Amino acid sequence: MPAKLRLRLFPRAESAVLRGHPWVFSDGVKEQNRPGEPGEVAVVYDRSDRFLALGFFDPLSPIRLRVFQVRKPVLVGEAFWRERIRCARALREASSVFGSGTTGGRWINGESDALPGLVVDRYDTTLVVKIYIPAWLELLDSLEAALREELHPAFLMLRLSRNLAGLALDRWGVSEGFRGDSGLDPVVFEENGLLFEAQVRQGQKTGFFLDQRENRQRVGEMSRDRDVLNVFSYSGGFSVYAARAGARSVTDLDISAHALESARRNLRLNASASRLPPVEHHCLQADAFEWLRSSPASTYGVVVLDPPSLAPREANRSAALEGYAALASGGIRVLRRDGILVSASCSSHVHQEEFFDTVRRTAHRSGRRVRELWTSGHAPDHPATFPEAHYLKAICLHLD
Numbered sequence: 059m060p061a062k063l064r065l066r067l068f069p070r071a072e073s074a075v076l077r078g079h080p081w082v083f084s085d086g087v088k089e090q091n092r093p094g095e096p097g098e099v100a101v102v103y104d105r106s107d108r109f110l111a112l113g114f115f116d117p118l119s120p121i122r123l124r125v126f127q128v129r130k131p132v133l134v135g136e137a138f139w140r141e142r143i144r145c146a147r148a149l150r151e152a153s154s155v156f157g158s159g160t161t162g163g164r165w166i167n168g169e170s171d172a173l174p175g176l177v178v179d180r181y182d183t184t185l186v187v188k189i190y191i192p193a194w195l196e197l198l199d200s201l202e203a204a205l206r207e208e209l210h211p212a213f214l215m216l217r218l219s220r221n222l223a224g225l226a227l228d229r230w231g232v233s234e235g236f237r238g239d240s241g242l243d244p245v246v247f248e249e250n251g252l253l254f255e256a257q258v259r260q261g262q263k264t265g266f267f268l269d270q271r272e273n274r275q276r277v278g279e280m281s282r283d284r285d286v287l288n289v290f291s292y293s294g295g296f297s298v299y300a301a302r303a304g305a306r307s308v309t310d311l312d313i314s315a316h317a318l319e320s321a322r323r324n325l326r327l328n329a330s331a332s333r334l335p336p337v338e339h340h341c342l343q344a345d346a347f348e349w350l351r352s353s354p355a356s357t358y359g360v361v362v363l364d365p366p367s368l369a370p371r372e373a374n375r376s377a378a379l380e381g382y383a384a385l386a387s388g389g390i391r392v393l394r395r396d397g398i399l400v401s402a403s404c405s406s407h408v409h410q411e412e413f414f415d416t417v418r419r420t421a422h423r424s425g426r427r428v429r430e431l432w433t434s435g436h437a438p439d440h441p442a443t444f445p446e447a448h449y450l451k452a453i454c455l456h457l458d
């Protein structure tokens with residue numbers, strides 16, 4: 059057995075860890091006793107040689123260490139991870155994420171649940187376990203046992219982040235798919251009394267955008283008797299809520315035919331289970347930026363803009379802000395008088411206030427009277443305990 063991997067950090071990185079930041083970048087590591095392998099647990103000692111932290115080491119990632127324990131040494135084994143999973147579960151139970159018509163939500167949100175690089179979502183009785191770092195491949199059997207005992211799924215689907223798939227197969231012989239019994243794909247689950255399918259094997263994220271649940275509910279409540287345009291619709295989540303609330307029509311716009319087919323199925327699923335009144339439904343397969351520039355003005359009573367991340371890196375930040383402004387401007391153009399604009403961003407590099415200000419400024423520039431109805435951040439099943447984890451924000455404006 060090689061000696062334990064031991065690190066020492068530069069003062070700034072050390073202070074950040076002490077303040078609770080879970081990431082140490084490669085330039086924060088001052089010295090280490092040996093090179094280290096992807097997925098190893100490393101022990102960090104402070105400048106006085108006292109125990110500082112434990113974290114998952116990865117020499118292949120610029121985030122060299124993901125810290126999961128600070129100040130107090132612990133014995134890391136299955137019991138330790140089970141306790142972490144129990145804490146994450148208790149948080150969701152305390153905020154009643156599941157129950158009363160909701161069987162889909164996030165059990166584990168990575169670093170913000172002190173389980174770095176691990177996301178676990180529930181869709182009815184299926185757990186989707188998404189792994190972003192090699193450490194969980196090393197610990198896969200005990201992780202799986204712990205999840206089964208603490209969260210009691212009938213089925214467990216393993217998903218891997220794109221950059222991990224090759225390494226997972228080469229080094230651990232692990233690939234994506236159901237572990238143990240095969241469940242259904244898509245999985246149908248409930249959200250606030252509505253039915254949705256999650257594409258657990260191939261879909262984006264873990265198969266559905268669970269993070270927008272509360273915003274979908276808010277938008278639904280405002281959609282009665284309105285024509286709703288759902289831009290970047292994916293599987294039509296916002297439209298299904300709007301339809302239940304009595305929207306006059308719902309239109310899903312997405313560049314992907316696959317997404318629009320799923321949106322059609324989700325509406326049908328709810329209609330045939332009598333969870334929706336009849337509604338006029340349109341699908342538009344188009345590039346949203348182009349479509350919003352050239353479509354007829356003043357057509358919709360509610361416009362939802364929920365694009366994919368426009369700033370995957372810090373360098374894209376100002377271009378992303380221009381993108382959000384262009385979308386808001388197009389959204390406002392197709393919005394009737396007495397209309398509602400909902401604009402969301404999932405780019406962690408774009409900060410909440412600069413995003414809100416961009417949308418507000420664009421709205422004021424239209425010359426219409428603007429009233430701000432609400433802004434929102436993360437739902438309780440998507441906790442964010444450090445700045446980079448805050449990615450989702452949304453703003454809702456009424457325009458005369």
Ligand code: SAH
Nearest residue numbers: 267290291292295312313314345346364366
């Ligand atoms: N609002 C959705 C999630 C949106 S995810 C929900 O609540 O579930 C982003 C979607 O944008 C994806 O479905 C993707 O296919 C679509 N997309 C990406 N680029 C696009 C573009 N240029 N024009 C239209 N749709 C696009």
